[in-house]
Amino acid sequence: MSGELVGDTVLVKDQAEASQIYNKGFYGYPQSGGGIELDLLEAIYLVETDRLVVERQGSAVALIELIQAASHHNEGFEILYIVYRDLRQRGYVVKSDAGEFDFRVFPRGGTPSNSPTKYYILAISERAECVMRDLFEEAERSESTRKELLLAVVDEEGDLTYYRASTGAPQGMPLPKPKSEVEAILLEDRAMVMDEAKGAELYAEGFFGKKIGRTLQLSLIETAYLMEHGNITIHHAASGKRMTLGAFKKRAIQIQPDFELRLRAYDDLREKGLVVKTGFKYGSHFRVYDGSPDGHHSKYLVHAVHWDYRTIWPEVSRAVRLAHGVKKDILFARVTRKQVDYLRLRRVRP
Amino acid sequence: MSGELVGDTVLVKDQAEASQIYNKGFYGYPQSGGGIELDLLEAIYLVETDRLVVERQGSAVALIELIQAASHHNEGFEILYIVYRDLRQRGYVVKSDAGEFDFRVFPRGGTPSNSPTKYYILAISERAECVMRDLFEEAERSESTRKELLLAVVDEEGDLTYYRASTGAPQGMPLPKPKSEVEAILLEDRAMVMDEAKGAELYAEGFFGKKIGRTLQLSLIETAYLMEHGNITIHHAASGKRMTLGAFKKRAIQIQPDFELRLRAYDDLREKGLVVKTGFKYGSHFRVYDGSPDGHHSKYLVHAVHWDYRTIWPEVSRAVRLAHGVKKDILFARVTRKQVDYLRLRRVRP
Secondary structure, three states: OEEEEEOOEEEEOOHHHHHHHHHOOOOOEEOOOOOEEEEHHHHHHHHHOOOOEEEEOOEEOOHHHHHHHHHHHOOOHHHHHHHHHHHHHOOOOEEEOOOOOOEEEOOOOOOOOOOOOOEEEEEEEOOOEEEHHHHHHHHHHHHHOOOEEEEEEEOOOOOEEEEEEEEOOOOOOOOOOOOOOEEEEEEOOEEEEOOHHHHHHHHHHHOOOEEEOOEEEEEHHHHHHHHHOOOEEEEEOOOOOEEOHHHHHHHHHHHOOOHHHHHHHHHHHHHOOOEEEEOHHHOOOEEEEOOOOOOOOOOEEEEEEEOOOEEEHHHHHHHHHHHHHOOOEEEEEEEOOOOEEEEEEEEEOO | OEEEEEOOEEEEOOHHHHHHHHHOOOOOEEOOOOOEEEEHHHHHHHHHOOOOEEEEOOEEOOHHHHHHHHHHHOOOHHHHHHHHHHHHHOOOOEEEOOOOOOEEEOOOOOOOOOOOOOEEEEEEEOOOEEEHHHHHHHHHHHHHOOOEEEEEEEOOOOOEEEEEEEEOOOOOOOOOOOOOOEEEEEEOOEEEEOOHHHHHHHHHHHOOOEEEOOEEEEEHHHHHHHHHOOOEEEEEOOOOOEEOHHHHHHHHHHHOOOHHHHHHHHHHHHHOOOEEEEOHHHOOOEEEEOOOOOOOOOOEEEEEEEOOOEEEHHHHHHHHHHHHHOOOEEEEEEEOOOOEEEEEEEEEOO
16 A cells, blocks of 8 residues: 655555455545545554555655654654554554544544544643643543543553543441530640540541540541631640630641641531541642541542642652552542542553 | 649659559559659640549549640640550550650560660651651661651541651662664654664663654653663654754653653662553552563662652652552652662551
8 A cells, every 4th residue: 555645644545455444444534536545643553553555745754754754744743652552552543633632542443434533632741731721621522422531641652541530529328427526635746635534435436536445536628627617626735725716727827737628528528428537648738548447448539729720740640550459449629619529540551 | 543643743742652653554654753744745645544633732633624635735746646646555565755756655565674775656647748868867867876756647536647767778680771772753751663673682781661653752851861861862763863862851850840850760779670560550650670570579769859849748648559459669769969768668667
């Protein structure tokens, strides 16, 4: 088979050859007159796999020249090509997307003529910035047309990791509101309920705190939640004076500058019937249980982020990898003025 | 048993009681006259476990008052106490350290009178800053007297994670210097060796690059290393012009600002006979093999850091947890002007 390099496309004019290329893998875009037009990704892939020879003005164009041309026309070409190539090698029909995404992929065995798109693909360099807001938008856009969004992240050695990005909040069972009224003292960054019986009662009502010896120890965030719901009165450790919620929050923000952000996510998760504990050991904000944490594993790791959170891809990679390793899902909880939204990232092999 | 609260210590004057407390767990510090002086951590622990009553001017002092007194005398008291308590509950004899560390711990069954210290302990709040330089120093200081350094990190819920910190560089088998001389083109952030045979040869000589189709693709860092050793000539993709090492590094630094830092660590690891690949999937700079990477698992994850690297503990926690989950060791490679040092952090249960 042979095609002619014209700008950033390759034209296969011979009708028989064109239809063979198109029908075996759905490469190219049919033209009036029976030929097809291949984009450079398609042409390079076909050349690399010995199914096409590209010419320009009668003489053969080497693979390296095609790559140079593609790289000239498109700065992110090498990332796109690594992803394109990988998906093709996995047996998928892959087409460049005219819209927001890089590629559209059809279900295994499916083609543009008999199936709707299954996946939208974003080809991402690990060096690119990860803008959480964009991922939310792109996941929502995919879901609005019932497609799955896959993020194909290419590392510096050309290795690929696929992440499925999806929205949707976790749901637990309704938890009864706690009824206890307890007293506690604030020591630096934790509150202690000294009355053993009261502490046990509070724990039983919603798995708040942790028993340390005879005392129940509450984290700052649990304390704020319980203060907001009128279940606890806090006293300064040294003076014994009572502390207002405002003063408590001010203190908490000094210790943990993103305290309000975390508290918003904590409130939302508890509202959804989930039991929320610190995710410190997993390097995320929360580990979340669907029910009692005693003797059970947590189901989610949740990281609370501002609506305009940006990070580097190796961070995201690490968070997902870690969650995967401990058989949990990682959720990014985006806290906006009105609500908390969730984005789930899961490593997949398409 | 009873003791008298005096400032921030508790004195047990009765000789028989004092020697019983001292001999059963080595609490306190013997005084002239046969009594012992307990520090507040010890006193609180003994009160909490019903082995001591503390009085002041004839009337009993409640546990909460002792905690308030301790918290008044020592801002970091609650962190120290959580660690002290945990180690005692694990059956260790624990003494406050007069020097750089928080505690000295004796081997299980050992006591101050029959054993040297086994562990030095640093009690750390997860909210504290992690200053890598200090960890290096403290690990070296422990090792100079043949002690193990344990970092006891307390999370916001009072849960403890212990990390053993130790120094020492990883060692591989000597690798022969590569002899190839190949040509490659630079595409954005990776170089491609188009000649299939030359690429295969280069790979065989030191596991450089990754085969993608017919080409061998090299990362920026591999490319710089091979340029430094005269094994590769790099051409611009679009113009075909040859690139100097200086121009290449300048370009690499634009793409990856910490390129020189990483390259220094990469060079050092290769010098030590190790095969170094990107650690992107694990959220660290490198994964390191002791021998061929084909069909083998990497042994270490290595993160290159500046000599004055500071981070937050949840980051460190995440890195160690992740490495642990994939059965690798995490090493922090501290790059100084003269050399590269390594700090290994491993989660342990003392």
